[in-house]
Amino acid sequence: MRKFLLVILCALPLTARAQSLEQLIQLAQDSTITAFKSQYEYEYYQQHYGQFLALRKPQLELKLVPNYQRLIAEPGRNYIYVRNFDRFSTVAQLQLTQKVLGLGGEAYVGSQAIWSEYFARDQRGLPREFVAIPLQVGYQQPLLGYNPFRWEKAVEDQRLEAARKQLNYNLHLIAEETTVRYFRLACAQGMLDMCERNKQTADTLYAIAREKASIAMVTLAELRSLELQRLNADNALQSARNEEQLARESLLSYLRADASALPERLTIPGETRPIYLSDEDALELARTNSPALLQQQVAITQARQQQEKVRREGGVKVGVDLNLGMQQLSSRFLGAYKDPTFYMVGAVTLSVPLLDHGATKKGHAAATAWKAREEQVLREEERALAEDVLTTLDNLRSHEQMLSHTSEAVALADDVFELTAENYANGLCDINTYSLAQSRRDNAYNQHLTALAKYWTTYYHFLTLTQYE
Numbered sequence: 001m002r003k004f005l006l007v008i009l010c011a012l013p014l015t016a017r018a019q020s021l022e023q024l025i026q027l028a029q030d031s032t033i034t035a036f037k038s039q040y041e042y043e044y045y046q047q048h049y050g051q052f053l054a055l056r057k058p059q060l061e062l063k064l065v066p067n068y069q070r071l072i073a074e075p076g077r078n079y080i081y082v083r084n085f086d087r088f089s090t091v092a093q094l095q096l097t098q099k100v101l102g103l104g105g106e107a108y109v110g111s112q113a114i115w116s117e118y119f120a121r122d123q124r125g126l127p128r129e130f131v132a133i134p135l136q137v138g139y140q141q142p143l144l145g146y147n148p149f150r151w152e153k154a155v156e157d158q159r160l161e162a163a164r165k166q167l168n169y170n171l172h173l174i175a176e177e178t179t180v181r182y183f184r185l186a187c188a189q190g191m192l193d194m195c196e197r198n199k200q201t202a203d204t205l206y207a208i209a210r211e212k213a214s215i216a217m218v219t220l221a222e223l224r225s226l227e228l229q230r231l232n233a234d235n236a237l238q239s240a241r242n243e244e245q246l247a248r249e250s251l252l253s254y255l256r257a258d259a260s261a262l263p264e265r266l267t268i269p270g271e272t273r274p275i276y277l278s279d280e281d282a283l284e285l286a287r288t289n290s291p292a293l294l295q296q297q298v299a300i301t302q303a304r305q306q307q308e309k310v311r312r313e314g315g316v317k318v319g320v321d322l323n324l325g326m327q328q329l330s331s332r333f334l335g336a337y338k339d340p341t342f343y344m345v346g347a348v349t350l351s352v353p354l355l356d357h358g359a360t361k362k363g364h365a366a367a368t369a370w371k372a373r374e375e376q377v378l379r380e381e382e383r384a385l386a387e388d389v390l391t392t393l394d395n396l397r398s399h400e401q402m403l404s405h406t407s408e409a410v411a412l413a414d415d416v417f418e419l420t421a422e423n424y425a426n427g428l429c430d431i432n433t434y435s436l437a438q439s440r441r442d443n444a445y446n447q448h449l450t451a452l453a454k455y456w457t458t459y460y461h462f463l464t465l466t467q468y469e
Helices: 003-008 021-031 031-054 146-212 220-255 281-289 291-314 357-425 431-466
Strands: 058-072 085-100 105-119 129-142 317-330 341-351
Touching: 021 031, 021 146, 021 291, 031 146, 058 105, 058 220, 146 220, 146 281, 146 291, 146 357, 146 431, 281 357, 281 431, 317 431, 357 431
Parallel strands: none
Antiparallel strands: 058 085, 085 105, 105 129, 129 317, 317 341
């Protein structure tokens, strides 16, 4: 391809400041506001997942519960069984608990001490009490099959994976936006180079025409046409400079960088990057890596959890609580730990709804409807994603072909223009033929720059959708 085309494509040797598109993408992924927000969001979900896992491990807790009670049975009476007194007590409990994930219950083991002090006008019969439970072991379990721990694990796993996919997706969105702004500047620079070349050519032809006009070799109309062409070239050059400056500032603003981060001339990748994927493989990649689909899967899992919870808990509820250990009561602290007595307490709770005015049935119907709604949303998102992927892949192939055709058109238009300019200088064609050749050349360059921008922005959009590497 000719040297002029290489200038238009900004493929000049790089200076020390120059950075490629990939380097600028990396800079954007390290510095943009979107990158920071995405990273913080992912770290939040990581820490939340770590907290979730930590809470499923054994938990050791110390509780201190002070309590004050004032009992006034009847101010004028002070019988042995109806006695006016104040009572202060403190409960100290050390307990180790563990969720039994497979069953949905909770086991615990611990120790407990209770100190009670009574205050009354007559202290007789109201001794200080110490209750010690050196060892206490228990287990509580809701029956009939609903296990919240299993659902929580499924939701948290999906949520963390969706957060990871969202981070990767956002980084690809940053690359896509950087590419859009990058090629806006690259195309503006290409247009600026073309306008500078047109301005130089218009000035040269106008100077030659003025010399010819002095010896009556050029008509006044032709001279004025060249003067108008020179003025138009100057206006187009000024407009191209403004557009180039705006595009540069837009890219720098997005990168949150100063002017030194960009080279004087951007480089455009010289070759396209073929996608060796069938439509089916591209769709599968998109479905696997789409954070929106994964987040919707989380919503469906939560809806199914609610549906099962309402169904299990809306009817007969059964629960079991088994507690056994050693216990002793004494008026002295150390005495409460001597000769403890073994005890065992077991409780089974049974709850049968007799009249709920259809609340259980309606609650289950509401949960079922919401699950159906979330599943419908997932199908719509899958359909929209498939449409976007297939359209993007078709556009990418089309833009790749268009890029090849416009490249040939640029080379041909450049040849035609140079021959026409030479013929015009030798008087072999008129100004209209020359202007037509110049217009066709400008149009060919415009189409080629547009094809370049469309190809690369579509390419990076495809990477965003599929995270194809």
